[in-house]
Amino acid sequence: MKLRFIAIFFCVLLVYSGISFYIGWNGWLFLSALFNWENAGWYALTTAIIAYAYIIGRAAYRTPLRPVAEVFKLIGSYWFAVLEYAVLILPAANLLSFLLKAAGAGTSIYVVGVGSIAILLMAVLLVRGSWNAWSPIIRTYHVQVPKPAGQMSKLRIAMASDLHLGTIVGNKHLERLLSKVEQIKPDLILLPGDILDDDIEPFLRKNMSAVLGRLKAPLGVYAVTGNHEYIGGKVPEFIAAMDAIGIHVLMDETALIADSFYVIGRKDKASAGFGGNGRMPIRDLIAPLDQSRPLILLDHQPSDIAKAAENGIDISVSGHTHRGQMMPNHLITRKLFELDWGYLKKGALHAIVSSGFGTWGPPVRIGSRSEVIQIEVDFVGA
Numbered sequence: 505m506k507l508r509f510i511a512i513f514f515c516v517l518l519v520y521s522g523i524s525f526y527i528g529w530n531g532w533l534f535l536s537a538l539f540n541w542e543n544a545g546w547y548a549l550t551t552a553i554i555a556y557a558y559i560i561g562r563a564a565y566r567t568p569l570r571p572v573a574e575v576f577k578l579i580g581s582y583w584f585a586v587l588e589y590a591v592l593i594l595p596a597a598n599l600l601s602f603l604l605k606a607a608g609a610g611t612s613i614y615v616v617g618v619g620s621i622a623i624l625l626m627a628v629l630l631v632r633g634s635w636n637a638w639s640p641i642i643r644t645y646h647v648q649v650p651k652p653a654g655q656m657s658k659l660r661i662a663m664a665s666d667l668h669l670g671t672i673v674g675n676k677h678l679e680r681l682l683s684k685v686e687q688i689k690p691d692l693i694l695l696p697g698d699i700l701d702d703d704i705e706p707f708l709r710k711n712m713s714a715v716l717g718r719l720k721a722p723l724g725v726y727a728v729t730g731n732h733e734y735i736g737g738k739v740p741e742f743i744a745a746m747d748a749i750g751i752h753v754l755m756d757e758t759a760l761i762a763d764s765f766y767v768i769g770r771k772d773k774a775s776a777g778f779g780g781n782g783r784m785p786i787r788d789l790i791a792p793l794d795q796s797r798p799l800i801l802l803d804h805q806p807s808d809i810a811k812a813a814e815n816g817i818d819i820s821v822s823g824h825t826h827r828g829q830m831m832p833n834h835l836i837t838r839k840l841f842e843l844d845w846g847y848l849k850k851g852a853l854h855a856i857v858s859s860g861f862g863t864w865g866p867p868v869r870i871g872s873r874s875e876v877i878q879i880e881v882d883f884v885g886a
Contacts, residue, residue, distance in 0.1 A: 520587075524555035527590045530598070534619035537611050554583055565671075565703075574671045581672060582630070585866035588830055589629050597622040633830065633868030640680050640861060640874040642688060645847050646882075647854040649818045651798045653883040654764035661879040662690035662721070665804070665823025666860030668732065669712050670701030673862040678715040681861055684876040685719060692723040692761070695751070696821050697730025697772055697804030701864065704738040708745065717749030725751045726759065726767050730804040730824065731774035732864075754802065756784045758793060765798035765883075766790075768817070772804045786815045798883060806841050806857045813853040819881065820855045827859035831871030845872070 528551040532544055541547070553560070558580025564573035597618050604614035653659070662685045667673065685693065699716075700707055707713070719725050733742050743753045752759065754769020761767055768789055776782035786808065790799060798818045806822035827845040828834030837844035841857075848855045856879065859872040 521555075523587060523591060524551075527587065527594065528552075528555070530590075530594050530619070530622075533615055534623070537615040537619075554579060556580070557583060577671050581866045582868070583866075585630060585633065585830060585868040586626065588833075589626055593622050593625055629870060630868060633866075633870045636869035636873050637863050637867045638677065638680075638874065640684055640876055642684055642878050643858075643875045644878040644880065645854075645856055646880045647819060648882045648884050649798045649854075650852070650884050651796060651818065653798050654762060656762065656764045657883055659692065659765070659879075659881040659883070660688065660690045661692050661694060661800075661821075661877075661881065662688045663694040663696065663821050663856070663858060663877040663879060664861040665696045665821070665858045666698040666730070666826060666862055666864070667695070668698055668701035668860075668862035668864050669716075670703060670706045672867055673701060674706070674710055675712055675715050677862065678712060681876065682715070682718055688876070688878045690721050690878070692767075693719055693721045693725040694767070694800075694802055694821055695725065695727035696802040696823050696858075697728050698732045698823060698860070698862075698864075699727060699730070699746075700733050700736055700742060701862070702732050702736040704736055704741055704745070713745055713749050716751070719751070723761050724759075726769060726802065727751050727753045728769040728802040728804055729753065729755065729772045729775070731772050734772060734774045734778040737778070756789060758789065760797075765800060766793055767800050767802065768793075769802045770804075773807055774805075786811050786817065790815060790817075798881075806843055806855065809842050809848065809850060809853070809855045812855065813850040817853055819879070820853060821877070821879075822855075822857045823860050825857060825859070826864065826869075827872040829859075829863060829869055829872055830866070834871055 528548065531551065532547055535541055535547065557576040561573045561576030561580055564576070601614040601618045604618065664681055727746060729739060733739050746753045754767065756771050757769055759767045770789065771783035795816055799816060801812055801817045801820040803820060803822050805824040809820065812820045825837040825841060825844040828837045834844065843855055843857050845857050845859050856877060858877050859875055861874055861876060863869065
C-alpha cells in the first residue's frame with residue numbers, strides 16, 4: 505500500500521512538473537520576445553520556486569520559518585489556479601500563434617500580441633475569482649415540512665459549510681460570516697463540516713475560536729465533522745475547541761431542539777478511512793427518535809441523499825463539493841453526486857448542498873460563490 509502511494513505521488517508530481525514547465529516555457533517565449541532577454545537562468549529559478557511554493561511552504565511550516573512558509577503556501581495556492589486555467593488557455597493561444605506565424609505575422613503579433621491577450625485573460629479570471637471567494641452572498645431557500653413541531657410554525661436556519669479555516673482563510677473572512685449571519689438573524693445555525701482546513705494549529709494559534717464563538721442563535725449552533733477534520737488527524741482536539749465556544753459537534757448523535765424537532769449529525773464518510781470505526785447508517789441514527797417530529801440532518805458529503813429520503817429525513821444540509829470551486833470542475837462534481845449544489849426535492853426530503861463559505865487551495869472561485877445559506881422552514885402540520 506505504501507509503495508502504491510509513493511508511485512501515485514511521483515506520477516502526479518511528474519505530470520504537475522510537466523504542466524508547470526509548459527507554463528514556464530510559454531512565459532519565457534513571451535518575456536524574451538518582449539524584453540529581448542537571452543539568459544533564462546533567473547527566470548527558470550523563479551518559476552520553479554513559484555511552481556513548488558506550496559510544497560515548500562508545507563515542508564517548512566513546522567520550522568522557525570513558519571511566517572515565510574505561510575507566504576509560500578499562499579503563492580503556491582494561487583499557482584494552482586494559474587495551473588488549471590493555463591491548461592485551458594495556453595493550448596488555444598499556442599494554436600493561434602502557430603496559425604498567425606504560418607500566415608506570415610511577426611513575433612510582435614504571434615508571440616507578444618497573443619501572449620498579452622492570454623495574460624490579460626488569466627488576470628481577469630484570478631481577480632474575479634478572488635472577488636467571488638472573498639465576497640460572500642446569502643442564498644435563500646423556502647421549504648415546507650408537513651409535520652408538527654411543537655408550538656413552532658416557522659424556523660429560520662443559517663447554514664455555512666466548508667469554512668476551511670487555516671493559513672489562508674482566517675479571522676477576516678470569519679468576520680464576513682458573522683456579518684452575513686447577523687443579517688439573517690437565524691433561530692438556528694448549522695455548520696456541516698470542513699470547518700478546519702486540515703491542520704488545527706493555525707486555528708488555535710490565530711485564536712479563530714474567539715471569532716467563531718461569536719456565532720450565536722436562540723436554538724444553538726450545531727456542527728459535524730468533514731473530511732478535512734479527519735485529514736488533520738485532530739478530531740478530539742477539534743471537538744474540544746468547539747465545545748469550549750458553545751458549538752455542539754454531533755458525532756453520529758441527535759439533539760431534540762425546543763421539544764419541537766431533531767437535529768441529526770453524522771460523522772463524515774471519511775471517518776472510516778482514518779482509523780475510525782466508520783459511521784452509523786441513517787436508519788440506526790433515527791431509530792430511537794419520535795419520527796413524527798421534523799428531522800434535520802447534517803451530513804458533510806451529499807452522498808447519501810437517497811438514503812436520507814428513504815428514511816424519512818425532512819431536511820438535509822451538506823457541503824463538500826464547493827460546486828467544483830473553479831469551473832469547469834463543476835462538470836466533475838455534477839457527475840459524482842446526485843446533487844452537487846443547490847436544492848433538490850426527493851420524495852418528502854428537502855436536500856440542500858452549499859458551494860461553501862471558504863475555499864480549498866487557491867482562494868479563487870469561478871462559476872461558484874462564497875455563500876451562507878438561509879433556510880426558511882414552514883411546519884405546515886403545526
